[in-house]
Amino acid sequence: MATIQVREYNLERTLGAIRSSGPSTTSELTRATGLSRPSINSLVSELVGLGWVDVVEPVLDGQGGRPPQRFAFRSRAGLLVGLDIGVHRISVLLADLDGTVLVDHQVAVDPTLAPPERLGAIDQTLREALAEHGASPQDVWAVGAAVTGPVDATGRTSLFSPLPGWTDVDLVGHLSATFPCPVSVENDVKLALLAEHAWGAAQGADDVVYILAGLRTGAAAFVNGVLVKGHAGAAGEIGRLPVVRWKKAIGILRGDDAGDDELDVDAAAASTTFETARRGDPGARRLVREYARAVATGASALVLTLDPEVVVLGGGSTPWADLWVPEFSAMVGRSVIRMPDVRVSTLGGDHVARGAVRLAMSQVESSHLTGGIRPARARLTDADEGAAQPVAT
């Protein structure tokens, strides 16, 4: 029994080395894992047989040399779905097992849709994305979905949601009726941070505060390299405290104190204020400064509480970061005892859906770790071998 466990552990180590380093030779894998050459040969053969690894034959160099074979992760063995259920928009990304986006499909929806109609629109968007790739739900290895509001262990937003009637929706149950694979749901701000940690401004940092600065102001955090979910999934909601002023932040840009109702936020008014400030208008510049200070109040509380290495700013206000982030940073700097590195997100508007892809990826990875490495071929269809076209993200 101990022997089998060591074998599985070594299979995972070898697969992990191939995934993290890209196509690798036997010698490279020997160095990366510390295992012997005969062990690596045997482990790689097994991974090829299971469908997780492809042999990349060398290109002869024409000088009689014989470059070694390389072994590559078979990222096209399955698909991941990243779904972002927004108030105004439903986004679906299809990605390979490395998280490379293959399809990006979005539809606008009426913010007042009741749950049955919204679930219908979700299903339709998913069908269209799969059709665009010539794939079926059986080709999907894991689904990650983003919703607004604290997500509990069952994937419900039972505490609150800005979507009408959504607190009673069993999204995992609904999606599982279509997808015979793991389905996970998480809060949208937490998923935006997951994307930043995997591919964006938070890469390599173990202690991170993420602030979504847009039509809503929200927060999420990594502590000791792990996402802070909270006991019932309700972490990151500091913005609900009135002294923190986040509920009013976006309203400041419109020159009023409203903006509590997320279904009725006027994005154009905020953009106009930013643009007017950019042209030097003193009144607009004053509003932008006030906005920066409102965002900074909550950020200071988070920085003092968690002492992060990095604060990442994401969301709809980041295109105007040059106008408000200097004031934001100055204000945080005056309040905290150690100033973190402040970085503006470089991921695009699909950062939440990218985070949902990352959530799906981690489902596939943890199923290696808890279930041992299973055959990948069982889930293979012709579609995976087809004309998958990477889409710029």
Place this chain on the structure above:
Amino acid sequence: MATIQVREYNLERTLGAIRSSGPSTTSELTRATGLSRPSINSLVSELVGLGWVDVVEPVLDGQGGRPPQRFAFRSRAGLLVGLDIGVHRISVLLADLDGTVLVDHQVAVDPTLAPPERLGAIDQTLREALAEHGASPQDVWAVGAAVTGPVDATGRTSLFSPLPGWTDVDLVGHLSATFPCPVSVENDVKLALLAEHAWGAAQGADDVVYILAGLRTGAAAFVNGVLVKGHAGAAGEIGRLPVVRWKKAIGILRGDDAGDDELDVDAAAASTTFETARRGDPGARRLVREYARAVATGASALVLTLDPEVVVLGGGSTPWADLWVPEFSAMVGRSVIRMPDVRVSTLGGDHVARGAVRLAMSQVESSHLTGGIRPARARLTDADEGAAQPVAT
């Protein structure tokens, strides 16, 4: 090599089972670890040989039955030191490897002492505590020390400390000159939480907010079962944000707004207000209510940020918890979206020093895990076998 690793892993599993379950028979260890009987026999023999485990011979039952031998963790194989360097007081606990307190020694010190004199007082207090037990620094396996202020990776409080001149003190270097064993330093509020998690109101909870409510108001947290230290050790300092009102909290009980200087806090005035409130005085009750609300403002921010399972209240104000905790809880309940369980500490006034003992324990435990299981006998002296008297804590 894989075989040796499995052997060490199984040694640690077996020792872990003995430590967590108490004196155990071979059959019990077989069930607890899933290992075979011959494996357990061999592993236990090795642990006895290394000095970590004692054989407890059965007491014959007088009916011809022969109860099995038991194997017990040899908690007296070494000593742990827990040191609390307070503004007004230095406390030293000596404990066995299970954290049972054997000696509790405290001395009052002048709050204005300069570093050399304070280090001299610390050395003297440590010498007296060891002498009380007939032990020497060589009998100590790990030292944990508590100081006020954010503690960086070198054990310094370089960002700030209420102790005069203390930001430049190399406490680890100073103590290492006396103790030839691992020495760790941590912030006092974080150590109070460590003690609550090991032995107090936070046992078994992975997500905890701890609030020190006393002459100072401070915070610490567990997230995902791990202490939140922050990137540079400065987590938990939310009380420095003026809107949080913690710096002024204790001053409220004196009817003023001072109380920023931790060297000059009047504990008697706060106690008097609590006692007057207990006798029903309306003015004092109003001050206590206001104090509860000030503590609750920061607590609400922490609960919204971290969504803990439990909030533990510790510190000097807890003897009057019945007077202020109901108002505190009501106020937090109105601000947060999910109310955690609020618990008042049941550990005594030495909770910080107890946390320092826990820190020392974890040093010994992690040296098993990272260094393999080493002989325990090498560090053994006659003193360990002597008249160690558990002291009520």
